[in-house]
Amino acid sequence: MAGDIDSQLSERQNKAVATKIREEMARRRVSRQYLADQAKISLSTLEKALSGHRPFTLATTIRLEEALGMRLRAADLLDSPVAVNSGHASEEFGAYSRAGAGWIEGRYLTLRPSFGDPKAIFAYCTEIGWNDAASNLRFIEKERLDAAFTQQGTVAIPNLSGHIYLATNTSGQQRLIIVSRPSITGEMYGILTTLQAGRGAQLTPISAPIVLIPMASMPDAQFGRIAPDHGSYASYLAYLKRTVEEPFAVFLPGPAGRD
Numbered sequence: 001m002a003g004d005i006d007s008q009l010s011e012r013q014n015k016a017v018a019t020k021i022r023e024e025m026a027r028r029r030v031s032r033q034y035l036a037d038q039a040k041i042s043l044s045t046l047e048k049a050l051s052g053h054r055p056f057t058l059a060t061t062i063r064l065e066e067a068l069g070m071r072l073r074a075a076d077l078l079d080s081p082v083a084v085n086s087g088h089a090s091e092e093f094g095a096y097s098r099a100g101a102g103w104i105e106g107r108y109l110t111l112r113p114s115f116g117d118p119k120a121i122f123a124y125c126t127e128i129g130w131n132d133a134a135s136n137l138r139f140i141e142k143e144r145l146d147a148a149f150t151q152q153g154t155v156a157i158p159n160l161s162g163h164i165y166l167a168t169n170t171s172g173q174q175r176l177i178i179v180s181r182p183s184i185t186g187e188m189y190g191i192l193t194t195l196q197a198g199r200g201a202q203l204t205p206i207s208a209p210i211v212l213i214p215m216a217s218m219p220d221a222q223f224g225r226i227a228p229d230h231g232s233y234a235s236y237l238a239y240l241k242r243t244v245e246e247p248f249a250v251f252l253p254g255p256a257g258r259d
Contacts (some may be wrong), residue, residue, distance in 0.1 A: 008055040017061060017072045018050050023067055039067035069100035089136035092157040098130050101137055101157055103131050103182075104164070108212040109221040110141070111128075111236050115206065117198050121226040121236045126166075126212055139166050143223040149197070151175060158163070164188060172179060177210055180248050186214040187239065189248035207251070209243035 007018060025035060028152045032050070042062055048054035056064075065072050071088045085095055087098045107127050114120035125143040130136075137155035144150050153175075155170035165179040179190030192210040197205040215221060222232045 008057055009060060011055070014049070014052070014055045017056055017064075020054070020072050021050060021064060021068075023121040024070065025079055034095075035064070035067060062105070066097060066099070067099045067227075070095035087135070089156075093154060093156040096137075096157045101249065102157070104128075104157070107215040109215055109218045110212050111239055112192055112209065112210040113208045113240065114225050115208075117212070117225060117227070120242065123220075123223050123226050123230070123232075123236065125223065138169045143217065145224045178249075179210065179212060186217060188212040189239075189243040189246070190241075191249040209240050209249055209251075211239045211243060213239065 032046055033043050037048045041063055049056045061072055081203055089096050105128055107125055107207050108125045110124050112122050114122040126139055126141050127141045128137055131138045139148045139155055142151040151168045152164060158166040162181060168175040175194040177192050181189035182188050189211050191207055193207045196206040198204055224235055226233050
């Protein structure tokens with residue numbers, strides 16, 4: 001194992017890693033000294049590797065990946081059988097590390113308008129946790145009144161947009177939730193885009209506000225279809241209204257008038 005850790009990246013790998021590091025430093029506006037300190041390597045080692053005077057070792061690269069919370073080694077550039085750190089999600093999910101994204105793991109009370117009753121609120125549980133086999137965060141819904149439509153899928157946390165994406169892909173059929181990073185009290189507000197089941201086999205695209213609230217702050221959470229006369233209705237409605245009033249999500253009206 002020591003031999004693998006001390007091995008050097010190929011010239012092609014080295015150029016790709018150096019480019020990613022420079023881009024990430026510029027985007028985050030951090031200095032080389034800061035990055036070296038975070039990765040627990042010397043400034044000299046970092047500068048020589050970035051300038052091409054000394055190749056990155058695998059050990060140095062892994063430390064930099066952990067410091068940046070992203071994978072620097074693209075799968076198609078790996079010339080050796082050394083496994084990619086399984087504690088990092090792939091680029092398509094935001095290249096986050098498990099340690100860096102641990103704050104989102106947990107159980108959330110999930111609220112959205114009821115599709116069957118325009119006056120009601122639909123409440124259920126969403127669990128987010130790390131999947132070792134896939135090496136990324138995944139979510140699964142629980143406590144749904146309509147259990148047959150329970151969703152599960154992947155979680156993407158890209159740095160560029162500052163939002164979190166919960167996506168379901170079932171044989172090409174997509175369903176997407178986009179929510180904000182947690183507020184100071186932990187809620188995540190956003191929008192759900194999915195298909196509404198109609199008569200027979202009819203499915204209609206539909207979008208609605210959605211809120212994920214840490215279950216720790218809602219110990220007496222109620223699930224199911226919450227009608228206006230329910231004891232939890234007022235507080236649940238306040239969360240949903242905040243989504244569009246702040247606004248965390250915007251629903252545009254259609255064009256008015258005629259051609």
